[in-house]
Amino acid sequence: MVVGFIGLGSMGAPIARRLARTGFDVIGCDISEEMLAAFDEPGSTRESDPIATAQKSEMLGICVRTDQQLEQLAGDGRLFEALGQGGTVILHSTVSPELAQTLAAKAKDHGVGFVDVGVSGGGPAAIEGKLSLFVGAEDADLERARPWLEAISQKLSHLGAVGRGQEGKLLNNLISIANYGMSAAIIDIGVDMGFDRQQLIEAFMAGSAQSFALSVGPRMVQPRTGVGAPSSFTGLHDLLKKDVDHCRDLPVHETQALSGLIASCDFMLARIRRAATEADGGAAPVDPQSTVDGYFEAVRAKDIDALMALYAEDATFTLPNGKSFSGKDNIRAVHLSVFASGAPFPTPGARFAGAEGIAVEVAAQLPDGSVRNTANHYRFDDAGKIRALGVYARG
Known part of the structure; x- marks a missing residue:
């Protein structure tokens, strides 16, 4: 034939x-x-x-x-x-x-x-x-x-009929990429705790944690050097992202289950982007939790330069009244105006981290002694800088 x-x-x-x-x-x-x-x-x-x-x-x-x-x-x-x-x-x-x-x-x-x-x-x-x-x-x-x-x-x-093959393959890839992300995250945590990366992988592969994903996922973000190293990460990223994006649109009612898997996939994609940045000579990203801590320190000290260093260049900032400001110059002007008018003194409370960023409950003491309760929702770029900050009033 x-x-x-x-x-x-x-x-x-x-x-x-x-x-x-x-x-x-x-x-x-x-x-x-x-x-x-x-x-x-x-x-x-x-x-x-x-x-x-x-x-x-x-x-x-x-x-x-x-x-x-x-x-x-x-x-x-x-x-x-x-x-x-x-x-x-x-x-x-x-x-x-x-x-x-x-x-x-x-x-x-x-x-x-x-x-x-x-x-x-x-x-x-x-x-x-x-x-x-x-x-x-x-x-x-x-x-x-x-x-x-x-x-x-x-x-x-x-x-089944045409389309079911694609859906089956996407679910297969969802399992794979989510497991890659989980495995890469576990190894990153271990390295942060002081373990040797390869020794830890070998130890896990000899026990109940062994899996194909563990043998592959952490290796996907290993340092690469030489001509084309960043682009090799970019090609891998784009190949996986295509399938992850299709998985976001799967027609399911188990939305919580899908969201959890997508979150692990999104971590894997972000981790590959970080590896590409590092292969290109860029700095490792800042921990978003540290960025949030730095935000409150800078606001309480009214240190505009320290505060603006936490924002991405194309960041957006949204006030409780819904008014939004884009770009660091406009956001700087807003913060300076607030500082000049007697800025609230914020005390952060409960903090919630998820795939969509970090949300923090805030009790802000106003100059007249009253307290305004808000919630700050931070979203971050791959460098750990604030990409979007929304401030919302709480009852």
């Missing part, structure tokens, strides 16, 4: 190689000359034009990186028209379930079957035919695609 495969990246190329090694006549396609040249699998051919690839193929695999790339490739339906009546598209990209469903409907208009296949296991597992597959498809389309899918997998899970 002649099959085309569009997208010869870190996952697409191994899948295409596996297909060629198991008897398929593979046409490898990529718009990147570098990626295309690297696809040197014996017996396969290469093509830079996706439409030409589809015209020559009976089945067509797609493994591009983003929703935008997939829409540009197939959104106008010309790719399905080129594949023709009776052809089958096998989507291996991780994209939004809604996009997969939209494209499946367009494919059907051209008599083309559509199989939505999330993959898990990585490039080496693809080469060995040991991927785990999350499949969304109509039964007839799945049966046509089964020889392809069985060639690359050791576990095939048909989860």
Whole structure:
């Protein structure tokens, strides 16, 4: 069977190689000359034009990186028209379930079957035919695609109609990234307590804490040096963030469970951004709790310079009356005006930290001796500076 495969990246190329090694006549396609040249699998051919690839193929695999790339490739339906009546598209990209469903409907208009296949296991597992597959498809389309899918997998899970494969893959990635974040956080805590990083990882891996995430997550944020070190972190960050952002939109009623997992994922993303900053020679971020402590110290001392040093350049500051100020110059002017009018003397109370920042209950003694109760909600940038501060009146 002649099959085309569009997208010869870190996952697409191994899948295409596996297909060629198991008897398929593979046409490898990529718009990147570098990626295309690297696809040197014996017996396969290469093509830079996706439409030409589809015209020559009976089945067509797609493994591009983003929703935008997939829409540009197939959104106008010309790719399905080129594949023709009776052809089958096998989507291996991780994209939004809604996009997969939209494209499946367009494919059907051209008599083309559509199989939505999330993959898990990585490039080496693809080469060995040991991927785990999350499949969304109509039964007839799945049966046509089964020889392809069985060639690359050791576990095939048909989860329902098109879109369910993407949802299954997103849930799989949600587990993975949340566990990466938790593992990286635990190791950071241990290092902060004075433990050796690698020794602690090895100790945990020998006990009940052992996991794939523990072997991978902390390593993702290890220092990297040399040309391209910051960009390698950026590429990893953007790849994970794409899936995390899709997970935010999953149609669930278990919102508390989803929020907890997303919080761990967001920590992982922030930790990778920190690693990129450090690889680029930047300073480690300030602990947001220390930033809050510094805020109250500066306000009580009426030290405008110390106070403004805690704000990000593009910060916003919102008063209880809803009036908002943007930028450090405007925020400085507001604080100076408050200081000049006899600033309240704030005493922080209960403090609550979460994924959306830190909230602090405040009792502010006014110049006339009365007390005004407010709540300060701080949000932070990756450097630990105040990105947004909202002050809200409490009864």
